[in-house]
Amino acid sequence: MGSLKNAIIAILVPLPSIVFYLCFLNSSPFPLPSNLHQWCTDRPLLLANILFFLNVNLLFWLIGLLLSNHWMIDLYWTVIPVMLAHYYEAHPKAEPSGLRSRVSVLLTWAWSLRLTHSYFRREKWEWGAREDWRFSDMRRRHGKQWWWISFFAVYLSQQVFLMGICLPMYAIHSSNKPWDTWDFIATITCITGIIVAYFADTQLYNFVQRNESLKEQGAPILLNLDKGLWGYSRHPNYVGEQLWWWGLFMFAWNVGYGWMFWGPLVNSMCLAYVTLLVEQKMLKKEYRAEAYRQYQKTTSVWIPWFRFSIGGSKQKKG
Template sequence: MAHLVGASLSIPGSAWSPPQEENTEAQVVYHVRATRGYPAGRVRILCNDGTDVWWDVTKLPEEWITTMPNQAPVTPTAQTPSRTARRSAAAAPAAATAATPGTTGRPRASSRGRRPSRAATDGYDSSGVLLSDGEGAAAAAAPVTGSRSARSRSRSRSTAKAATPLAAATMSPAAPVVSLGKGGASGVAPLDTGVLSGDEPPATGVRQRGRQRKSLRFAPGTISPGGVAAAVSASPGGAAAFGAAHDSAAAPMSPLMSPRAADAYGDISAGLEAYEMEEAAAKGFSSEPPPLHWTRRVRSAALIVLVTLPALYYFKVLQGGPGGCSAAQWKAPLASVWATANGGGLASLLSADFWCALGYQQPLLAVNLVFFLNIDVLFWIISLLQGSTWLIDPFWQIAPMMIGLFYQFHPLAVTHPLRSRLAMGLLWIWAVRMTHSYFRREEWQVGAREDWRYARMAQRYGRRSAMWALVSFFAVGVTQQLMLVGITLPLLAIHTSPAPWNPVWDTLIFLVAAAGIMTSLTADNQLRVFMLENQKRRSAGLDPVLLLDTGLWRYSRHPNFFGEQLWWWALGGWALLLGQPWMLVGAAFNSLCFFPITWMTEARMLERSERRPFYQYYQSTTSMWVPWPPKASA
């Protein structure tokens, strides 16, 4: 890539971490040949503000290059290439259209006496897809198998991939590359840059010390545009076959994509989304999150604790005692407190008298108001600042547990002890199961990514747009409140009624609720085993299984969804038994929300053409939710 030396660049602010407000003007001053970790090599970039960085050529889009140096092709120096590079050079006339320059042998010592890295250090997997409660991960376990053997050999021998359209041009003065304009991969066009070489004479560059440095890492979730050229050259039939193999109109974006990166790369749509799907397939459509540094893990865990403190503090104060609400505050007329505290109106929200009277006299209204302020508003502000809605995911387990404890230990709580203990015991089991499932899916870390559905919505509206700010407030906040507060309404009925234990109906409700939790647990574990087995098959060079249709998944396409719904409807059975049938509205609303979730999940399963006929047959023979014997189909 020595032809890049001297090129002028305009690096968008979204490419830096943390993102910058303005573009950065820079110049390429040096180039290092390809290694295993950097198949196209790296370039040294000196920015106008004094920042001196090394940059992976695979992540240097053509649109950043403002001017190219007017120089003749540079002849190789006397540097000794690796054995693989020499063999590749000897075989170049016969494999000019399939080979990619690079080195696969033992890494050479760098100019500073250190060996180059064997792996790229970005730490981000553009194929990371967050799956709701394990569902949809069956899609993650089904990669494209047409070129599996080639990819397997590539991984086992650490064969370097083509990096950028500029790298693809090293084989010939008119090597075909994909044109990446605003329309994405628009076809094949020659790039007349002259014959290039994997080993180029170094250019002179002075490393700037004592200056502020930007991170080498790209904005999370971005991919190399040049990978499209590599995918085209590796695909039988070239660009046409590559496009046919990835005919999805809605390729998944990475949930890790930051708002600035999404805006910067959103216009490279067709080709890059197709290539991202190919990369995801090559990696087994991995749903593994990117590894986070321990400092970020600590910050995310600390944030989860901090955002719960307002609700916990209110719960403690409401219990009374030293520093808590007094009997006079509990029993003060709520209407008069609202009219007089702190001048009345919204200003009364800053009064302890109002919160004591509200929590004591209207526990359901207090739960909704605390949820709105503590989760809807606070989480929304945090999501806009962080550019991610990840925080709502762990609170799907935490919020119902906190609401249940609020009802159970309310000063006016009255209940049958056995019914209360069984209901709260099941809620604890559900919360522990969901929390374990969440952390297991996230590789025991938090804050790495957000739900893929919210990521797609953010991509559709533009994460930095005012429309997404408005939509996210209702879709991520208010909707969650309606679901989480709604499905926990039966717990309020349980702790406000001393009705005696009914040996038949109470026992039946308990057994059905426990069966729902166990169904979800079993389905998730079967899916987990399926994914692990496919990982072993890929490691052994075998084709992965495209579809999970055994165990509970033989009788239902979404048995974990069914188990989740069964648990909440059974819990609602206690509200019906205690004379509060209106409280079933929460379970009904939750089920209505699961219909579009199911449709979105199945649409993702059908996006990959090689899996589509299998899953369509699976849809025609297998029940969507309720487990039922599969029916015959032509």
């Protein structure tokens, strides 16, 4: 019942932005007043940020307070980039290139479907089953102050990250420069990132499922995932995710928007911090702490590479 309620909330919650944008379209049967329409037309980036602030920061935050669970932002991380891609493509100020625009939108859909599938698979196909463990930790740490701190920590910060890394979508649909070699390289980078992230998430999911099965049987669990992609990098899922966002930025750089590098850069810095949190969490689990320390000594943290022995020489994969 709770999952159904959360599903209904999640489906209804973006409607304010969707309805507003439908009224903004020139073909709308319920058009905006001409002055407001012109103001929105002249400010595509500002309008996107205003809608994010009102619909996500404020509305999601209020719903999260009522539910005592800020789970929705995780789900909408997989959806908002798709909405932004179509918004920037269809905006009256857009100058889409044709092939570059179509390819970037298709890639964004592929990325979103991969991440959405991973999210629901991890949550056992339930809506809002649990809150991100980092938010739960902050909730316990801040206690009664969490209700207002959550607005900044969970939502306002997400606007900076998400709107920043999605800026290349604006650039892509603001240039009619012909497709060239750099667009092809950007496409291959994005596809590689999606594939790497998918297989890394799948291997992690299978590892977790295997341990749950072993627990039910009363058998010893596997302490570390160090096979497949995880034998070359301790966080291959983050590697794939970064490849996707840096590949998207390459499209923007190629059409003259190199200043947008700060979006994927901030995201990479955020993932570096999240990496520290994840590894600290692993080391706090006494039953696997020593095994994880050995894993840290023999396996690259991010960039995939061959294993090293504790003495520093390369090891062959077994």
